[in-house]
Amino acid sequence: MSTTVAARPAPALGRWWSALGPTGGALVALVVLVAANSVFTPNFASPGNFWNILLQLSVTLLVSVGMTFVIATGGVDLSVGSVMAISAAVAAVTVERGLFVALPLALAAGMAVGLLNGAFVSYFRVQAIVVTLATLLAGRGLAQVINRDGALLTIDDPGFLALGRGHLGPLPVQVLIAAVVVALAVFLLRSTPFGRYVLAAGGNPAAARLAGVPVNRTVVSVYVLSGLLAGMAGLVEASRLGASAAAKIGQGAELDAIAAVVVGGTLLSGGRATLLGTVVGALIMQVIATSFNMLLIPYSWALAFKALIILFAVYLQRPRRV
Amino acid sequence: MDHSTRTGSGPALAAPPAPAGSPAPGAGGGVAAPRAPRLAARAASMLQRQGAVVALVVVCAFGALRYPAFATPENLLNVLRQNSMLGLVALGMTMVILTGGIDLSVGSVLAVAGIVAAGLSGYGTAVAVLGGLAAGALLGALNGVLITKARIQPFIVTLAMMIAARGAALGATGENSVHVDRAAKGILWLGRGRVAGIPVPVLLAALAFAVGWVVLRYTRFGRYVYAAGDHADAARLLGLKVDRVLIATYAISGLLAACAGVVLAGRLGSGQPVAGTGWELDAIAAVVVGGTLLSGGQGGVGSTVIGVLLLGIIFNLFNLEGTITPWWQGVLRGVFLLGVVVVQSRLQRRASAHG
Numbered sequence: 001m002s003t004t005v006a007a008r009p010a011p012a013l014g015r016w017w018s019a020l021g022p023t024g025g026a027l028v029a030l031v032v033l034v035a036a037n038s039v040f041t042p043n044f045a046s047p048g049n050f051w052n053i054l055l056q057l058s059v060t061l062l063v064s065v066g067m068t069f070v071i072a073t074g075g076v077d078l079s080v081g082s083v084m085a086i087s088a089a090v091a092a093v094t095v096e097r098g099l100f101v102a103l104p105l106a107l108a109a110g111m112a113v114g115l116l117n118g119a120f121v122s123y124f125r126v127q128a129i130v131v132t133l134a135t136l137l138a139g140r141g142l143a144q145v146i147n148r149d150g151a152l153l154t155i156d157d158p159g160f161l162a163l164g165r166g167h168l169g170p171l172p173v174q175v176l177i178a179a180v181v182v183a184l185a186v187f188l189l190r191s192t193p194f195g196r197y198v199l200a201a202g203g204n205p206a207a208a209r210l211a212g213v214p215v216n217r218t219v220v221s222v223y224v225l226s227g228l229l230a231g232m233a234g235l236v237e238a239s240r241l242g243a244s245a246a247a248k249i250g251q252g253a254e255l256d257a258i259a260a261v262v263v264g265g266t267l268l269s270g271g272r273a274t275l276l277g278t279v280v281g282a283l284i285m286q287v288i289a290t291s292f293n294m295l296l297i298p299y300s301w302a303l304a305f306k307a308l309i310i311l312f313a314v315y316l317q318r319p320r321r322v
Numbered sequence: 323m324d325h326s327t328r329t330g331s332g333p334a335l336a337a338p339p340a341p342a343g344s345p346a347p348g349a350g351g352g353v354a355a356p357r358a359p360r361l362a363a364r365a366a367s368m369l370q371r372q373g374a375v376v377a378l379v380v381v382c383a384f385g386a387l388r389y390p391a392f393a394t395p396e397n398l399l400n401v402l403r404q405n406s407m408l409g410l411v412a413l414g415m416t417m418v419i420l421t422g423g424i425d426l427s428v429g430s431v432l433a434v435a436g437i438v439a440a441g442l443s444g445y446g447t448a449v450a451v452l453g454g455l456a457a458g459a460l461l462g463a464l465n466g467v468l469i470t471k472a473r474i475q476p477f478i479v480t481l482a483m484m485i486a487a488r489g490a491a492l493g494a495t496g497e498n499s500v501h502v503d504r505a506a507k508g509i510l511w512l513g514r515g516r517v518a519g520i521p522v523p524v525l526l527a528a529l530a531f532a533v534g535w536v537v538l539r540y541t542r543f544g545r546y547v548y549a550a551g552d553h554a555d556a557a558r559l560l561g562l563k564v565d566r567v568l569i570a571t572y573a574i575s576g577l578l579a580a581c582a583g584v585v586l587a588g589r590l591g592s593g594q595p596v597a598g599t600g601w602e603l604d605a606i607a608a609v610v611v612g613g614t615l616l617s618g619g620q621g622g623v624g625s626t627v628i629g630v631l632l633l634g635i636i637f638n639l640f641n642l643e644g645t646i647t648p649w650w651q652g653v654l655r656g657v658f659l660l661g662v663v664v665v666q667s668r669l670q671r672r673a674s675a676h677g
Contacts, residue, residue: 124668133659134663137655141653150648300489
């Protein structure tokens with residue numbers, strides 16, 4: 001390849017590439033994965049499978065959006081899986097009083113855990129990983145307690161079941177919910193003062209404080225948002241199962257979400273966030289899981305491959321040492 | 323995360339003789355000027371380290387008074403035996419956390435080691451045990467290499483290892499347990515045997531903790547571990563081979579997790595692909611409750627012993643009470659963990675404010 005020829009289109013391409021920022025690598029990986037699967041995996045490139053992937057994606061995506069905000073502030077929220085279980089349990093025991101009671105209560109429960117997380121992280125200055133580890137442990141127990149001591153509570157309210165099984169026109173309701181949440185989150189992060197505050201609080205909390213950013217309130221809000229979205233994810237999951245299973249719902253969800261966020265290019269150290277990246281990251285994980293499933297490759301290999309993707313994505317984005 | 327508090331650590335770190343690479347927090351001790359605040363800081367720091375001990379004494383006294391079955395040798399040995407494997411894992415986690423890192427892969431590494439040991443048990447105990455331990459140490463070293471050479475955060479590397487090693491354990495076994503060969507009595511003995519009435523896992527854990535204590539306190543490597551956690555860049559500038567220290571630390575964590583895995587395989591009579599699920603969280607909880615700071619550089623092996631015992635004995639008391647469902651136990655453990663870390667962070671901030 002002659003350098004003089006190649007040099008001409010390079011700046012435009014370079015601009016395009018740098019505009020994508022850290023998400024570029026993940027996007028390329030996603031395109032390669034989808035292309036390879038379309039060729040090699042029978043029935044992968046079919047409308048049915050397309051919807052299937054989106055359906056399975058939506059729960060992870062809801063949790064991952066909240067996690068993106070939390071990680072952008074330099075924190076992490078390990079409690080999301082337990083919050084999912086709590087909100088599902090609250091909905092299951094209150095659903096007989098009507099959806100207008102059950103759904104707000106369930107979401108409020110998620111936000112309450114988030115509030116607790118945020119308060120301990122910002123006002124007591126305990127590390128996020130420790131606080132949310134404690135609420136992960138306590139929350140799973142609490143979900144079982146609410147769920148009538150670990151019973152499996154079936155839910156047959158048709159309105160509730162529509163959350164995870166219904167369609168609005170051609171669109172599955174849960175995909176719609178996830179899409180709306182992503183759109184609102186992008187708006188929140190890019191176009192509101194709150195979004196700037198989140199990045200400022202994560203980038204340099206001391207400087208942000210001096211500049212008048214309400215750092216503590218921002219951090220609390222971010223955990224409340226994460227709790228709310230995890231609660232939503234729990235409702236969708238319970239609706240899909242038609243039951244609240246406190247031991248199962250959301251188990252390991254925190255790791256899936258963290259993986260999606262970091263693969264997408266949001267820095268674990270905070271101060272930078274890309275929701276587009278998170279969507280791409282979640283898609284990559286789901287495409288791997290689905291295609292390995294379709295190719296009848298054991299689940300264990302999908303796990304190993306996921307791990308490689310996480311490492312590789314983060315390796316490409318690693319900060320240069322000074 | 324408040325990095326400025328690290329240097330205010332006080333006597334916890336001053337204990338090892340002349341911490342070569344670290345900024346020697348105790349070094350200013352001879353300066354007479356701020357005498358009184360320094361004393362207060364020392365008291366707070368003492369409390370921070372001894373808070374877990376106080377809690378342990380209180381919990382034990384409560385148990386002995388309320389439950390006649392608590393203070394019996396059989397019950398106490400049982401508590402020790404049940405927590406010995408977690409203790410091994412938590413010991414490795416302590417060293418990793420002292421360097422400012424974290425190891426999420428211990429549960430999966432434990433499972434891999436148990437399976438390797440069980441799979442090799444037909445070749446005799448020695449081969450099986452060495453194989454299991456080597457597998458764990460190798461996975462741990464791989465964590466360390468990726469963290470230092472590829473410069474990826476420990477959280478991510480060990481998260482990936484956690485997923486991948488669990489996948490390998492499930493894949494290699496077809497999601498079935500692998501039975502320990504009946505001829506390999508040595509492995510079964512590691513999990514079930516007793517020496518002079520004391521369960522072998524307890525003896526192993528005690529030995530590991532003793533060695534860990536000596537290594538951290540009296541060897542160059544131990545001081546490097548603290549230095550790497552306290553100020554990695556300063557340690558690097560002083561010529562410490564920080565990368566090598568980190569790789570060794572993660573290898574040791576893998577080795578100790580593997581040790582727990584082999585013992586567990588002996589106890590259960592099989593290596594199980596799902597063994598150790600969630601142990602990383604229990605181990606981190608024990609380390610944190612003991613008083614080792616997640617930011618690195620402060621704490622030690624002794625704290626972790628206390629942390630493991632404290633969580634283990636609380637669990638034991640729940641069982642003796644009998645009316646607390648497992649679900650409430652989960653809630654109470656989480657609340658307890660949160661309470662302890664809040665108290666510690668307050669004490670620590672007070673200590674650093676005066677220091």
